[in-house]
Amino acid sequence: MRPDILNPLFAEATALKGVGPTLAKPLERLGLRRVVDVAFHLPTGWIDRVVRTKLMQADVGRVVSIVVTPVEHRISRSPRGPSRVLATDPQGNYVSLTYFGGSSGYVKKLLPLDEPRQVSGRLDQYGQELQIVHPDLSEPGEEVREREAIYALSEGLTSRRMAQLAAQAVERAPVLPEWIDAGLKERRGWPGWREALARVHADPADAVARARLGYDELFANQVATALVRASTRARKGRPLVGDGRLRDLLALPYALTGAQARTVREIEGDLAQASPMLRLLQGDVGSGKTLVAAMALLIAVEAGAQGALLAPTEILARQHGETLKRQLAGLPVQVAVLTGRDKGRAREATLMGLADGSIDILIGTHAIFQEAVSYRDLGLVVVDEQHRFGVAERLLLQAKGRSPHLLAMTATPIPRTLTLAQYGEMDVSRLDEMPPGRQPIETRVMSDGRLDEVVNALGRHLAEDRQAYWVCPLVEESEKSDLAAAEARAEALRRRFGDRVGLVHGRMKPEVKDAGMAAFAAGRTAVLVATTVIEVGVDVPNATLIVIEHADRFGLAQLHQLRGRVGRGGGNSVCLLLRGPALSETSRARLALMRESNDGFLIAERDLELRGGGEWLGTRQSGEAGFRLAPPDQLADLLSCAHDDARLLIERDGGIEGARGEAARVALYLFERDAGVQLLRGG
Ligand code: ADP
Numbered sequence: 001m002r003p004d005i006l007n008p009l010f011a012e013a014t015a016l017k018g019v020g021p022t023l024a025k026p027l028e029r030l031g032l033r034r035v036v037d038v039a040f041h042l043p044t045g046w047i048d049r050v051v052r053t054k055l056m057q058a059d060v061g062r063v064v065s066i067v068v069t070p071v072e073h074r075i076s077r078s079p080r081g082p083s084r085v086l087a088t089d090p091q092g093n094y095v096s097l098t099y100f101g102g103s104s105g106y107v108k109k110l111l112p113l114d115e116p117r118q119v120s121g122r123l124d125q126y127g128q129e130l131q132i133v134h135p136d137l138s139e140p141g142e143e144v145r146e147r148e149a150i151y152a153l154s155e156g157l158t159s160r161r162m163a164q165l166a167a168q169a170v171e172r173a174p175v176l177p178e179w180i181d182a183g184l185k186e187r188r189g190w191p192g193w194r195e196a197l198a199r200v201h202a203d204p205a206d207a208v209a210r211a212r213l214g215y216d217e218l219f220a221n222q223v224a225t226a227l228v229r230a231s232t233r234a235r236k237g238r239p240l241v242g243d244g245r246l247r248d249l250l251a252l253p254y255a256l257t258g259a260q261a262r263t264v265r266e267i268e269g270d271l272a273q274a275s276p277m278l279r280l281l282q283g284d285v286g287s288g289k290t291l292v293a294a295m296a297l298l299i300a301v302e303a304g305a306q307g308a309l310l311a312p313t314e315i316l317a318r319q320h321g322e323t324l325k326r327q328l329a330g331l332p333v334q335v336a337v338l339t340g341r342d343k344g345r346a347r348e349a350t351l352m353g354l355a356d357g358s359i360d361i362l363i364g365t366h367a368i369f370q371e372a373v374s375y376r377d378l379g380l381v382v383v384d385e386q387h388r389f390g391v392a393e394r395l396l397l398q399a400k401g402r403s404p405h406l407l408a409m410t411a412t413p414i415p416r417t418l419t420l421a422q423y424g425e426m427d428v429s430r431l432d433e434m435p436p437g438r439q440p441i442e443t444r445v446m447s448d449g450r451l452d453e454v455v456n457a458l459g460r461h462l463a464e465d466r467q468a469y470w471v472c473p474l475v476e477e478s479e480k481s482d483l484a485a486a487e488a489r490a491e492a493l494r495r496r497f498g499d500r501v502g503l504v505h506g507r508m509k510p511e512v513k514d515a516g517m518a519a520f521a522a523g524r525t526a527v528l529v530a531t532t533v534i535e536v537g538v539d540v541p542n543a544t545l546i547v548i549e550h551a552d553r554f555g556l557a558q559l560h561q562l563r564g565r566v567g568r569g570g571g572n573s574v575c576l577l578l579r580g581p582a583l584s585e586t587s588r589a590r591l592a593l594m595r596e597s598n599d600g601f602l603i604a605e606r607d608l609e610l611r612g613g614g615e616w617l618g619t620r621q622s623g624e625a626g627f628r629l630a631p632p633d634q635l636a637d638l639l640s641c642a643h644d645d646a647r648l649l650i651e652r653d654g655g656i657e658g659a660r661g662e663a664a665r666v667a668l669y670l671f672e673r674d675a676g677v678q679l680l681r682g683g
């Protein structure tokens with residue numbers, strides 16, 4: 001049970017003043033359903049504004065705050081033209097306050113003549129005039145914040161509104177017992193949890209407070225990890241010893257790579273133990289994880305048990321199903337696929353086969369662990385693209401069968417420094433060797449000013465009967481604009497290439513999305529315009545060109561994954577990274593790194609170093625790993641610290657039963673890592 005002290009935080013967001021159905025929607029789009037989500041929706045940056053008593057040319061480009069008096073309404077003649085209000089500062093200098101899209105009546109009411117107002121906004125030069133577009137208004141004398149937080153937003157929200165909601169959420173937040181080791185807290189100069197939260201929202205530049213919040217999240221993760229590990233080790237599973245009879249029948253057109261062979265041996269060793277395997281298989285895109293999974297599953301079947309392979313999406317599940325059925329054709333092994341879309345008789349038949357043991361290997365999505373699905377004897381579970389699943393799901397699946405062995409696979413290249421901490425509860429195997437004959441992908445970085453050339457190159461590519469991906473930018477502000485960008489791009493490309501252009505995005509109904517993917521895989525469309533939904537696993541060998549717009553907005557790990565969509569066939573593949581006009585040094589260096597290396601692990605390692613400059617922007621990337629608060633550039637440091645501290649808690653301070661454990665337990669629930677606690681109870 002969640003400690004009562006956390007209840008105010010886990011109330012619905014509508015408990016906040018002013019949040020009704022209208023505001024709940026844009027919040028929901030940001031994933032902010034509860035007060036705690038709002039509290040943890042940290043500012044992504046800030047604006048510094050200068051308070052002035054006089055308008056000055058020198059402030060053009062800055063956000064200024066100044067008291068001015070409206071002297072003239074200049075209403076546009078055309079109904080859609082902007083409305084301007086001419087105003088003067090105390091010295092009589094003019095500024096035009098400009099409103100687009102508002103009715104003139106509205107603007108007149110907003111800024112009556114001769115009534116001084118405090119306005120804030122970016123001072124622009126418009127012809128001869130100074131102007132501020134859509135200024136924020138307040139009464140003269142009202143306090144003006146010199147630093148204002150900026151938040152990730154969705155349509156219907158402003159940063160100001162978000163700040164107010166965050167302030168309310170902080171208000172509701174209780175003072176929590178301290179879970180951080182006293183010595184550590186003092187050394188780092190960290191405030192208490194609630195104070196840290198308040199500080200980050202009040203001053204987004206407060207690095208110390210941010211570090212504390214990030215640490216908390218990592219600490220909760222590490223404690224959960226340590227608990228899972230301890231309980232798994234204590235569990236009794238069953239040893240699975242294969243006799244090789246199925247693996248020997250496997251007719252592969254190639255030999256295992258050294259790394260694959262080594263990994264299979266490691267897995268074989270784990271499976272032979274009574275305590276369940278808990279192993280992570282890390283391997284770059286294309287390193288051949290599927291074959292390792294197949295070997296592991298065959299060992300389980302040889303030992304008389306069943307195996308299951310969990311994939312994050314329907315399309316990947318089907319793809320794995322086909323690959324495995326093809327590979328295992330002729331072997332006395334029954335393979336079935338089950339996803340949420342299988343209904344009726346086919347589903348019934350599969351369920352029967354699982355229950356009576358006639359199905360040896362099941363491949364599917366979450367559906368394979370629903371309650372209705374019961375296995376005769378599930379001995380091994382393989383999870384593909386591990387980073388898509390949380391601890392909770394892993395635990396759910398382990399509840400099936402008698403503590404089955406677990407093999408988790410991921411292509412997300414995590415720097416070595418982070419692996420131990422991130423997957424601390426697991427043993428790790430690495431596929432650090434690519435199958436032979438792989439053509440490296442040629443990567444080029446181009447300015448998006450050269451879009452026409454890119455489209456021409458695409459035309460030549462298609463003329464050779466090849467296919468291509470076109471990935472649209474990740475727009476930070478909202479998912480909607482992601483979508484708009486993708487739709488607009490598809491539209492533009494259709495004008496040139498007609499109905500050979502397909503489109504898939506994350507907001508489509510899964511069936512529609514899969515149909516779009518399938519059309520591309522079958523070659524019915526030649527260009528697939530997509531948001532990042534193609535990130536994971538899809539395999540279309542004839543697609544040998546990928547264009548990624550606004551590549552500078554992606555995390556490198558993600559870029560690398562996207563790039564891995566090509567280079568799967570025999571021919572040369574090309575990845576075009578389009579960049580925006582103004583790039584920071586870091587962004588430049590990061591894109592250059594993509595150009596120079598095809599090695600996911602190297603890229604991850606270097607990316608971590610490069611982003612050391614305090615860019616908070618990369619949160620999406622750490623988000624992939626399930627962390628929302630930890631500042632990416634401090635992840636490595638904070639994680640190893642949290643790892644050690646969690647160990648101290650478990651080994652020295654009596655675990656979550658001891659005095660400090662009480663507080664740690666609160667942290668587990670606060671960050672919803674409580675699955676670890678429940679596991680202990682249930683186990
Ligand atoms: P990933 O690790 O990204 O899941 P896959 O398992 O999809 O990689 O393998 C990528 C490709 O490499 C597949 O087409 C697979 O058949 C091929 N492959 C796997 N192992 C070998 C090998 N030892 N030698 C040659 N090709 C291999």
Ligand code: MG
Nearest residue numbers: 289290384537
């Ligand atoms: Mg794969």
